[in-house]
Amino acid sequence: MMYDYRGKVFGMILAGVGLVLLVVQKFTGFTVSPKYDSAQHFNILLFATIMGLITVMYSKEKMEDERVQAVRTKSLLYAFLMTAGAPLAFAMTMSLQPDSAIESEVLTRADIIDQARLLMFYPALGMVLYLIMFHVGLYFDAVWDYEDEAWSPKTILQHRRNKLLVVVVSIVVLLLMVLLIR
């Protein structure tokens, strides 16, 4: 599921150009299309930058050996922990504030509580998906981790039962989570 090294080069160029344009757009407010305002242009450039970073993230190193994979796994785990931890901590803080501290003319207490819940939902979703994939891979599908082509069409077809298990369990859990937070 990873791009080869050229993906990393492409991603770095995309992210780099995106970042430069982001900074320029922030200070000058330039627009290219009259259809979108300045803030929308900023978001489009931000999206392009993030897509560049994702491409880098999912690209192999020039020399992709087992140590690189071990480092990548650990880095992803710690980065995810911080990504999940920050919004969770913020959302809990928001949820527990006294009424007077959080109400404003625009947002009611209920709005803010709902926003906090949504903020907690996204890292929770990531964690749940990771746990599903990890445990299916660990207990049901030895092919999962040890083959680079684990998600190629041929391998998916050969091991369709396990891949289907992940998809079905993920959808069920996702629906339950959505019902819970509504």
Added chain:
Amino acid sequence: MKNTIKVERAKLGISQTQLAESVGVSKQTIHSIESGRFVPSTVLALKIARFFKVKVEEVFELEQSDLDGK
């Protein structure tokens, strides 16, 4: 786990880079293995031993902490 990769390299007069290229890993990986910071997989350990034309037990040795499971 202890290893004698540095000694074996010295016997053959080769660098970390040359060894890395021969067994298909990066120089940093060889350096990490030599300094005991990274434990290679079975395949990589066998490749390294085969390159040096010795048995894998002559290059890699378990330490007490490995046996205690720490």
